[in-house]
Amino acid sequence: MDEGLKKDIWKVFSVASFLFITIFFILPYLIQISTYFHEKSHQNALEKYGVNSYYEVNLLETIPNFFNPTVNKLGVTKFSLEEYNKLDKMKRADINLAGIISDLRFLFLIGIYLAMANVYIFYKVRFKEDYDLSWSLGTNWILFMWLLALVQITVSNLTFQLGDFWQLIKGLGI
Numbered sequence: 001m002d003e004g005l006k007k008d009i010w011k012v013f014s015v016a017s018f019l020f021i022t023i024f025f026i027l028p029y030l031i032q033i034s035t036y037f038h039e040k041s042h043q044n045a046l047e048k049y050g051v052n053s054y055y056e057v058n059l060l061e062t063i064p065n066f067f068n069p070t071v072n073k074l075g076v077t078k079f080s081l082e083e084y085n086k087l088d089k090m091k092r093a094d095i096n097l098a099g100i101i102s103d104l105r106f107l108f109l110i111g112i113y114l115a116m117a118n119v120y121i122f123y124k125v126r127f128k129e130d131y132d133l134s135w136s137l138g139t140n141w142i143l144f145m146w147l148l149a150l151v152q153i154t155v156s157n158l159t160f161q162l163g164d165f166w167q168l169i170k171g172l173g174i
Contacts, residue, residue, distance in 0.1 A: 018138060018141075019141075022138075022141065022142055022145065023145065024063065025063065026142065027066070027142075027145050027146065027149060028062050028063045028065075028066035028067075028074075029059075029062060030142070030146045030149075031066060031074060031146070031149055031150070031153065032057070032059070032062050032066075032074055032075065034102075034103070034106045034146075034150055034153075035057075035073075035074045035075045036055070036057070036075060037102050037106065038099045038102045038103055038106075039055050039075050039076065039077045039099070040055065040102070041098035041099050041101065041102035042077045042095060042096075042098050042099050043055060043077055044098065045094050045095040045097075045098040046077070046079050046084070046095055048094075049087055049091050049094075049095070050083070051079050051080060051083045051084055051087070052079065052080065052083070053077050053078060053079035054077070054078055054079075055075060055076075055077055055078075056075065056076050056077075056078055057074070057075035057076075062074060089171055089172055089173065092171040093168055093171055093172055096164045096165075096167050096168040096171060097164075097168060099157070099164045100154075100157070100158070100164050100165060100168075103150065103153070103154045103157060104154070106150055107147065107150055107151065107154060110143055110146055110147045110150065111147060113143055114140065114143040114144060114147055117136065117139050117140045117143060118140060120136060121133060121136045121137070121140065124136060
């Protein structure tokens with residue numbers, strides 16, 4: 001087999017492997033990180049109002065749950081619904097808003113990191129004339145996929161009947 005053909009096959013295999021690993025293994029756990037911070041925000045708000053809570057996650061089921069369209073949550077905060085219902089409307093609203101704000105913070109931060117990665121790529125190509133961009137493009141790909149998945153999850157959280165936004169509306173009696 002020709003040496004050039006072997007290099008081309010290796011390049012295709014490397015890119016395909018990278019895409020497979022990032023989509024099927026890395027991305028679900030990145031989403032799990034943002035889910036943890038989303039739920040941690042709820043916990044902090046619950047704790048502020050004296051409601052005990054804990055976070056429940058199964059890291060072994062992260063990957064299958066990430067690709068299962070019928071799964072509602074990748075992790076969940078458990079708390080006493082009785083204690084929560086004793087709180088006034090504004091405190092319950094603060095608890096629901098905590099998760100939404102956490103999601104928006106993550107979207108903003110990942111967007112900033114993605115913009116910085118693209119500025120760095122531009123700098124390398126335009127001024128350094130360094131065209132070996134595999135690490136930069138890989139980072140760009142991962143950040144973009146994370147941002148895309150987070151946008152979808154945030155939209156679901158805002159539009160799903162059991163999501164934070166609709167619980168907020170229901171809690172405020174609007």
